[in-house]
Amino acid sequence: MxxxxxxxxxxxxxxxxxxxxxxxxxxxxxxxxxxxxxxxxxxxxxxxxxxxxxxxxxxxxxxxxxxxxxxxQRCMIPATAAAVWEIIRRTGLETVGKNVLVVGRSKNVGMPIAMLLHSDRKHERSGGDATVIMAHRCTPLPRLKELARLADIVIAAAGVPHLITADMVKEGAAVIDVGINRMQDPVTGKSRLVGDVDFEAVKEKAGFITPVPGGVGPMTIAMVMKNTVTAAKNAPTY
CATH class of the missing domain: 3.40.50.10860 (Leucine Dehydrogenase, chain A, domain 1)
Structure with missing residues (x-):
């Protein structure tokens, strides 16, 4: 390639x-x-x-x-959404009937993630059969906390650094962090990347958690490459 x-x-x-x-x-x-x-x-x-x-x-x-x-239907799935779906599949997390909270409603990330997880696993393009709730910038923080505490899987894709804190996550929940935010380190003064999840605190409660950097980012690149291979295989031969 x-x-x-x-x-x-x-x-x-x-x-x-x-x-x-x-x-x-x-x-x-x-x-x-x-x-x-x-x-x-x-x-x-x-x-x-x-x-x-x-x-x-x-x-x-x-x-x-x-x-x-x-x-x-079968299609080119947006790469970040495909990355989240692949992580869930490879981790062996059960989605059927589970409560999933997607924080963020962007057309490129939040929306397609929600579509993948709520849709029927018996259809042409298999889905997760989960009960999905979407939260966004208009969701009051107290309500967001209530919804997060009910979720078996929390997917943070709001673009707000450390939005998801330990008190919002129930014990053993899976937390997938899609956020990429640049913040200044208070100790070194240097810029560093952080996610939408307070990783150090939440990792003590979560059953599974993805880091930032790492986690969803590299898998997104892999999904772009996977889509490219699929496109090459499906290209007309004339």
Whole structure:
């Protein structure tokens, strides 16, 4: 597998980006294509994501792939959501009938994670058959704590450092941290990465927990590569 990175300045026009994507869509030597988000404010993110051919959309952001995901059909699953699903599967965590709290409702992460976990495991695209609740920035903190304490699996994807604390997690729950936040270390003064979970405190109560950095991040990269292999296998041979 080989890859190329195409850099453009933040002043790039939407028309130029669409032309580049169209060029790569038509290139039979390219199996997968993704656009690094977020984009500059003057560019319509949805228009760009929808310009990528669905069969080459290894990020799983095209409206066709999102629609198929919501209908439990086989599709390119957004890589971060696929990473969380893969971690749950490889850990052997039971999801059927379990309570899952997804903190964060982004269209690229929170929403597809919730779709994977609540959907029917007997459908074309197997799901988790879990009882899923989504919380977000409009969920009051006291209510978030109540919901988290009921959850067998907590998935933190809100982009708020150390939002999930030990008093919010029930004993033995699985905690999957999707957050990547940069904070200044009060001791060293240096910048460091932390998740949405207070890892050191929560790890004492959780049955399973993923670290930041590590955990979901490397698995997300692996899922992008998996999607690329799938795209290559499904590419027309003409």
């Amino acid at each position: 080989s890859s190329s990175t195409i850099f453009r300045p933040s002043s790039v026009s939407q028309e130029e980006m669409l032309e580049l994507i169209d060029k790569f869509n038509r290139d039979r030597n390219i199996s997968g294509l993704l656009v690094q988000l977020p984009l500059p404010e003057h560019i319509n993110e949805r228009a760009i994501c929808n310009a990528v051919a669905p069969e080459k959309d290894v990020d799983g952001f095209h409206i066709v792939n999102i629609g198929k995901l919501c209908l439990d």
